[in-house]
Amino acid sequence: MISFSQVYKRYPNGFEALRNVSFTLETGEMGLITGHSGAGKTTLLRLIAAIERPTTGSIIVNGQNISAIKSGAIPFLRRNLGLVFQDQKILFDRTVFQNVLLPLQISGFSSRAATGRVRAALDKVGLLNREKARPITLSGGEQQRLCIARAIVNRPSILIADEPTSNLDPDYAKDIMEMFVSFHQVGVTVLIATHDVQLLGSMQPRIFRLNHGELAI
Amino acid sequence: MSVWLSHHFHALAAAIKRLTRTPTGSLLSIAVIGIAFSLPAGIYVLLENLQSLSGQFSGAPQLSLFLKLDADSEAVAEIESRLKQHPDVGRFTFIPKGAALEQLKQSNDWGDVMDGLERNPLPDAFVLSTRNISPERLEALRTELVKLPQVEHAQLDSAWAKRLDALLKLGRAGVLMLAALLSFSLVAVAFNTIRLQIMTMRDEIEVSKLIGATRGFIRRPFLYFGAIQGAVGGAAAWLIISWGIHMADEQLKHLMNLYEVNFRLYHLSLEDSLSLLLLSALLGWIGAWLSVTYQLGRIEPR
Numbered sequence: 001m002i003s004f005s006q007v008y009k010r011y012p013n014g015f016e017a018l019r020n021v022s023f024t025l026e027t028g029e030m031g032l033i034t035g036h037s038g039a040g041k042t043t044l045l046r047l048i049a050a051i052e053r054p055t056t057g058s059i060i061v062n063g064q065n066i067s068a069i070k071s072g073a074i075p076f077l078r079r080n081l082g083l084v085f086q087d088q089k090i091l092f093d094r095t096v097f098q099n100v101l102l103p104l105q106i107s108g109f110s111s112r113a114a115t116g117r118v119r120a121a122l123d124k125v126g127l128l129n130r131e132k133a134r135p136i137t138l139s140g141g142e143q144q145r146l147c148i149a150r151a152i153v154n155r156p157s158i159l160i161a162d163e164p165t166s167n168l169d170p171d172y173a174k175d176i177m178e179m180f181v182s183f184h185q186v187g188v189t190v191l192i193a194t195h196d197v198q199l200l201g202s203m204q205p206r207i208f209r210l211n212h213g214e215l216a217i
Numbered sequence: 218m219s220v221w222l223s224h225h226f227h228a229l230a231a232a233i234k235r236l237t238r239t240p241t242g243s244l245l246s247i248a249v250i251g252i253a254f255s256l257p258a259g260i261y262v263l264l265e266n267l268q269s270l271s272g273q274f275s276g277a278p279q280l281s282l283f284l285k286l287d288a289d290s291e292a293v294a295e296i297e298s299r300l301k302q303h304p305d306v307g308r309f310t311f312i313p314k315g316a317a318l319e320q321l322k323q324s325n326d327w328g329d330v331m332d333g334l335e336r337n338p339l340p341d342a343f344v345l346s347t348r349n350i351s352p353e354r355l356e357a358l359r360t361e362l363v364k365l366p367q368v369e370h371a372q373l374d375s376a377w378a379k380r381l382d383a384l385l386k387l388g389r390a391g392v393l394m395l396a397a398l399l400s401f402s403l404v405a406v407a408f409n410t411i412r413l414q415i416m417t418m419r420d421e422i423e424v425s426k427l428i429g430a431t432r433g434f435i436r437r438p439f440l441y442f443g444a445i446q447g448a449v450g451g452a453a454a455w456l457i458i459s460w461g462i463h464m465a466d467e468q469l470k471h472l473m474n475l476y477e478v479n480f481r482l483y484h485l486s487l488e489d490s491l492s493l494l495l496l497s498a499l500l501g502w503i504g505a506w507l508s509v510t511y512q513l514g515r516i517e518p519r
Binding site for chain 2: 072093
């Protein structure tokens with residue numbers, strides 16, 4: 001469950017990225033955040049992962065108040081979130097397998113249990129046969145799928161993705177979107193910032209439209 | 218518990234991997250640490266050896282007790298009994314003035330001069346060897362004996378041992394200062410290597426933070442790295458000292474044979490060697506800790 005209540009985010013230079021944003025995304029729901037560039041989509045997602053703090057207002061994620069979270073608790077919050085970043089943040093000095101392994105190492109999994117989970121995650125995104133590959137040799141769509149595998153390997157209850165289909169061919173983009181829908185169908189709460197609402201086809205997600213930092217109903 | 222172990226195992230493995238990934242840089246850092254540490258540790262070894270050498274030369278320090286010229290046999294007997302009872306005095310011999318004069322007359326250089334004298338200018342004397350006691354107690358014994366009736370002068374034959382001891386004490390203070398200064402350099406070396414590592418691993422650290430790594434998880438491999446680098450540097454210092462001792466020992470053996478002293482250089486004792494390793498590991502750890510604490514705060518996810 002993600003709940004925003006009267007959230008404002010003002011940057012030190014005076015720019016107001018979010019203004020009075022309130023919404024609730026129930027557990028297991030799928031939501032899309034749309035809006036023009038600079039509307040505040042990325043800021044909203046970053047607030048959920050406590051990468052940034054709101055100026056005022058409260059944010060509840062899985063019953064935890066993120067706006068007042070202690071910095072020591074942030075790592076444990078993030079382990080329950082699957083994050084797909086706009087700039088991917090793939091580590092190019094290690095293999096596909098090692099990239100997906102990293103979250104499990106951080107959580108302290110034994111290598112045997114971790115190996116099984118990494119393979120399962122890679123299988124879900126269709127990259128199992130590329131596990132020894134270097135990320136630089138992957139196509140754009142494959143790199144995006146690698147990011148998704150890394151986000152889901154910890155089996156998070158919430159999956160958050162920032163523009164996961166930008167820079168992808170329509171076919172690849174459709175693949176990726178279908179992947180998110182399938183996670184939603186097995187009960188994961190999914191929140192995606194995107195331009196491509198039409199990619200979802202028959203799916204009817206909740207849509208939050210941001211306009212200059214304000215939620216348009 | 219198993220999570221804790223797994224974290225430490227990963228950190229150790231990562232640290233060793235980072236150390237071997239840039240072998241030239243690692244070797245150079247280790248050499249710098251080794252050389253920096255071999256200096257105070259080497260001087261320490263030297264001082265320890267000098268101490269044991271001075272112990273061999275002045276194993277039983279001698280004291281000459283000269284009586285007043287007019288001392289009679291009664292006074293001699295009394296001093297003799299005092300010396301017998303004294304716990305710090307070992308063997309002693311009485312040299313009457315007549316015997317001393319005879320001895321001098323027999324030596325070629327002084328014979329003629331002595332013949333020309335009207336009366337014996339030499340006093341009665343005791344030559345006594347003390348038990349093996351510290352220079353301070355030796356000095357106390359001397360002042361005690363000088364106060365005995367009819368004693369004119371007490372000459373400590375091993376005054377040089379005292380001076381050497383004082384010099385060694387000064388040397389130890391110097392070693393401590395040098396060690397403190399060079400310890401700082403070890404911390405600085407660790408600080409800088411870790412700083413460079415963090416700069417090149419910025420992406421990894423940022424991603425790790427974003428997917429839920431605690432500060433401890435990120436910090437741990439660097440701390441292991443610093444400690445391992447420091448310990449290996451300490452081992453390098455140990456090897457440098459071993460090599461130095463090996464080189465000097467051969468030369469020293471010839472010299473010591475000339476002086477008819479059986480003396481071999483000692484290496485650092487087991488405890489001292491372990492202390493050296495532990496200290497260098499600890500200093501590396503401290504340098505790494507400072508560096509990580511200082512740098513990690515600056516890498517926040519963007």
